[in-house]
Amino acid sequence: MSSPAPATEPPASPAPKITVIGTGYLGATHAAAMADLGFEVLGLDVDQTKVDKLRGGTAPMYEPGLEELLARHVAGLDGATGRLSFTTSFAEAAEFGDVHFVCVNTPQRAGEYACDMSYVESAIDSLAPHLTRPALVVGKSTVPVGSAARLAVRLAERAPAGEAVELAWNPEFLREGFAVQDTLHPDRLVVGVGAGPGAERAERMLREVYATPIAEGTPFLVTDLPTAELVKTAANAFLSTKISFINAMAEICEAAGGDVTLLAEALGHDDRIGRKFLRAGIGFGGGCLPKDIRAFMARAGELGAAEALAFLREIDSINMRRRVHMVDLTRETLDGSLLGKRIAVLGAAFKPDSDDVRDSPALNIAGQLHLQGAQVTVYDPKAMENAKAVFPPLSYASSAVEAARGAHAVLHLTEWREFRELDPAVLADVVTDRHILDGRNTLDPALWRKSRWTYRALGRPAA
Missing domain, CATH: 3.40.50.720 (NAD(P)-binding Rossmann-like Domain)
Known part of the structure; x- marks a missing residue:
């Protein structure tokens, strides 16, 4: 009798591609750090001047270590890996990415104490119509409690892929001046997921995104x-x-x-x-x-x-x-x-x-x-x-x-x-x-x- 054929490992699924919407202190650092962790990353901003700077390897603000990461990874720069690029197109971002991080500003509303959510809502509304396949949208912006549940409904209603688009919340804990270190080696990772059937997939994808810091011992809290x-x-x-x-x-x-x-x-x-x-x-x-x-x-x-x-x-x-x-x-x-x-x-x-x-x-x-x-x-x-x-x-x-x-x-x-x-x-x-x-x-x-x-x-x- 012939011996049975050796079992074969299933082909490894490709690493998720990442988009980062908003390229301020949080977004630019997050995009560069994700590229440094080995992912293909597309950063998006509606400010063409900021995008042009980033494409040239120049950070839009001073943050120690950030320009070194940009020089290492921005596509088109000499010696760069080419894993990091930038755009102003939401359609391009939706087609490119499997995981979309929302990193836009949430300033104080003029004349009030309350948070101005218009930038987050605009990012969700601009991205959603282009999401024609399953995707994970991850909020990192600091928002009032209750916002994520409301935005999840908004996202499902506007995305052609509907409930195949899951929303998770992954708050940032960056300290300006230490943002690169805090992104690559965070002291904890917190991931909020919904109660629906997509929650398990959202957690699994974010564990893959953060596999390196998790392997280093960073606590991952769901x-x-x-x-x-x-x-x-x-x-x-x-x-x-x-x-x-x-x-x-x-x-x-x-x-x-x-x-x-x-x-x-x-x-x-x-x-x-x-x-x-x-x-x-x-x-x-x-x-x-x-x-x-x-x-x-x-x-x-x-x-x-x-x-x-x-x-x-x-x-x-x-x-x-x-x-x-x-x-x-x-x-x-x-x-x-x-x-x-x-x-x-x-x-x-x-x-x-x-x-x-x-x-x-x-x-x-x-x-x-x-x-x-x-x-x-x-x-x-x-x-x-x-x-x-x-x-x-x-x-x-x-x-x-x-x-x-x-x-x-x-x-x-x-x-x-x-x-x-x-x-x-x-x-x-x-x-x-x-x-x-x-x-x-x-x-x-x-x-x-x-x-x-x-x-x-x-x-x-x-x-």
């Missing part, structure tokens, strides 16, 4: 759609609360003569509390935390649970007060008047390693000082052009030394490494008065005082 939506907003609410708590303690320290940095250090040794996000200063900003906690409050009100998040209103208030307190501290340092005083502001981005000036505490303080009669000169290593577009009346310098030339006070408002490494003696040679105000509590007071500077910071004694 939830229902509302829970997945809540994870991001709840995380941002918690971080905002922790930041505002230590800033509230700074206010108490100022009233009682305590030192908030020593208080934070003592609290941080308690492993139930931890040290992260316990540095007092001028508060948080950017395109996420402020608008997300406001949208969370608005959505809680719509759900009839406003009292559950009433504390977030005070969190927001504490955060905004820090900016006013920094202006007040500057005025106090300058003998009670800002009129005609020359002030150097070191920092314009809302955080270091970013050029993002959206709701930047640093730029907001600079603007308040200007409106109260000070002559303000700003320097930031990466955010100068964005700052000029937002606050053109301010003066801008090409370096920290140039910004400080002739200044009566120097304000440290974005904790760039470059500013922490400044030599107080060098800066002393160009200023009019040696007043340094540390809005981030990251400078060394002893080092500055050694060069005969007056060092002031929120929540700390004057000497």
Whole structure:
């Protein structure tokens, strides 16, 4: 008898092709990272200028490591793998992709706390008519809880493939300045799926997309759609609360003569509390935390649970007060008047390693000082052009030394490494008065005082 033929492995299914709709901070990074994980990726944006930049390997914003990924993968660039390309066509994206990530902005609605969902809805409405075969649409944008279920119905109604198009929600947890690292090596992956027959397929496809980080040990959490939506907003609410708590303690320290940095250090040794996000200063900003906690409050009100998040209103208030307190501290340092005083502001981005000036505490303080009669000169290593577009009346310098030339006070408002490494003696040679105000509590007071500077910071004694 002849021996039976050896069993053959079924042919491996091809890896899913990925589209990323929206190429801002989230989308451009996600598209480049997916290409780096080995997938063929098509990024889509309605902004032709942004698409042209990306096709040339230029990121539309500053994000460490992003342009290196673009150079490695954008089709048409010398030495690139060619796995990453860009388009403005939803029809092309629908034909190309098996998994479509929606990464568009969800800003605060004008004049309200609520989230503006128009960009997400537009992305879904523009993509859906071209989905003629089974596909998975994955939301990554931060949205009010309940949005995914509504969008799933909207998608099924508008897509020719109907119920063969599944919607899942996979919230992002990126930190600007660390977005590439956070995408390639996330600390957790959360996937929300519906209750229908397509849920299992959605989970399976996303496990395939994230196979590499899962193999590295990244937890993969599968939830229902509302829970997945809540994870991001709840995380941002918690971080905002922790930041505002230590800033509230700074206010108490100022009233009682305590030192908030020593208080934070003592609290941080308690492993139930931890040290992260316990540095007092001028508060948080950017395109996420402020608008997300406001949208969370608005959505809680719509759900009839406003009292559950009433504390977030005070969190927001504490955060905004820090900016006013920094202006007040500057005025106090300058003998009670800002009129005609020359002030150097070191920092314009809302955080270091970013050029993002959206709701930047640093730029907001600079603007308040200007409106109260000070002559303000700003320097930031990466955010100068964005700052000029937002606050053109301010003066801008090409370096920290140039910004400080002739200044009566120097304000440290974005904790760039470059500013922490400044030599107080060098800066002393160009200023009019040696007043340094540390809005981030990251400078060394002893080092500055050694060069005969007056060092002031929120929540700390004057000497």
